[in-house]
Amino acid sequence: MIDKGNAALNLPGFSDVSAVRFFSLGRFALAEGLRALSLAPGAYILVPAFICRDLLAAIHAVGAVPVFLEVDERLEPSASSALWPTCAAVLAVNYFGFPQNLEPFRAYCKRTRAILIEDNAHGFLSADTSGALLGSRGDLGLLSMRKTFFLPNGAALLVNRASMVEKLPDQLPFSDQALPVSFNLKRLLSRIQRYLRVPVLAWMQSLVRLIRYWRTGHAITPLAEENEFVLPKDPRPHPYVMKALASIDAAAETERRKNLYQKFQLQLANYPIQTVFPSLPENTVPYGFPFYASDADAAFVVKVARSSGLDCVRWPDLPKAVAPTAPAHYQSLWMINFLC
Template sequence: MIYSSSVLNPLEISLSHNQFNFFQSRHCVLLGYSRTCMEYGLHILELDVGDEVLLPDFICDVVLSPLNSLGLTPIYYSVNDSLEPRYERIERQISKKTKAILTVNYFGFPQPYDPIRAICKKHGIWHIEDNAQGFLSHKGDQPLGTFGDLSFTSVRKTLPLKNGAYLCLNHPTLIGRFQSSRYMPYWEKEPCKTFYLKRFLRWIDMNTFLPLSKFRKEKSIPKPGSGELEQKPFGMDPIAKWLLFHYDLQSEIKKRRRNYALWLQFFLHSPVQPVFDHLPDGVCPFAFPVYVEDQEKWLNWGWKHGIEIRTWPTLPLWVYHNRPETVERWKRLLLFPLTKSPQNILKRTQ
């Protein structure tokens, strides 16, 4: 069922197997970006100014924008090199002000959810599932984005869309609050400018042998803290919305899994260390993440061969100045793209 609100025109959707065979029927709100979905979800949680939200220290700084907007306090817990939370430390960081824990499905791979659920149940706090990179992924038969009390998922990170993300409400209390119409998201229309022309050129780059990416302006590594400022709450672009409901999602899943396997094969006897050396059934990977000793070397290698390798994440400033272990991990991590088959490039470089 799809309908528009007569008040502020958010798009509420109950996704079904008929629309997406990877997603069970859920209560969702379709908006422009994950950060907008997150802020709307925090409103529905009814948190107060000064309340604390636990989140991993290995995270993109843009998640701080909705927290700052609502006057909430981030408390950072650490993760290991497998990007799993150090659960014993989380317990020690929970206080009377702690109202929620946020976990991240890094690069489309699921987290061990049972320990987090146990902690949330024990302390009576909400579980926010950051599924920004997990669109189309499952754990078993259950889609990612359906394990937390609420989640937000980015569509545009997986599909070539102008924008697009959705907030998913999985807890009966939160669904009831949403249906009471007390919480209606405000959003603006985002200017398109030359986006679709750029996307068309990128499609040519990804689906032909023309190495257009070699002619792009070289990107610099984003500075920590650059995404912490308040962001405008954009709605989903109408063209992106239409494309979402007409996209061949199964082909996208197969392409990403195939390209992930090719990168695994390429680095099989290399000092480069994949973060995940196994691709579980059901996972639609966002990227191929690896640890390297020399980031600059591999960034230059990618530029030379027309492969858009990039760093991740743009760390929060506090983490950058106070968590040296996390900063060292950030300096070693690179993401190899899965949008374009690396097969021909790999043949030339082997």
């Protein structure tokens, strides 16, 4: 049964997915996917410890409990999958749109009968070297298209098992809210930036951060602890998302992102930073340019990114249970974000 929730993603490859549901944020997509699993209260979900803390709100929202899996500097699980604790589901993250090697995850799922959730929030349009679109390789898949295209919101749950489709509620109604003024302003600046090649959006971001720093002591507001436990209010996607997705030029965006990755790889080759991935694999559409650096060296890269109209930030805001004992590489990863 193919059930696209009346709104199919107009992209090749996703036609094999049994069902798609759209949301405002990836967190809501994950929560809905977990609900479709009819988990027992307190069920364990295996999650990489190197993760943005707000994602965990989806796990808490369904009464499940995250169990953390350490990852190495290549962002692959540090221990053999034979040693991973038994959980009801496991999250494999395609960090920054680079395909995670799913073999250990598949071996784990075979051994424990856990459900495989492919978190592809970072990699809309990206595919692995065999050409399989990321997000379509697990039992459930997550997309957060708003991280790839300039959108007010926009995420999706992909359900790849027909048996789970029955448990899925219908597509939520789309939001009836007007587009936020801040989004309209950023979209205007983004268009000016792209057409005139003057980094006006980046300048505005710098100004906003400077004012915020003066007022609060933080250029970027750190996530409050509440974000780790409570989902935001509105799960509905904005209708603008579907309109925008219907007219995207996937090939042009793919090329733009690959070119940016190669440009920064060259430009920063002799600078004391270390790229997270040794190369850009075929079919990878990068979310950005991830690298390890000290704060001082990253400050230089922030300036380089700004001059190209792009943002560069440290990622992620680690979960409360992970942050105090996080290894050095969890605390020194930065990314030039290609969204503009």
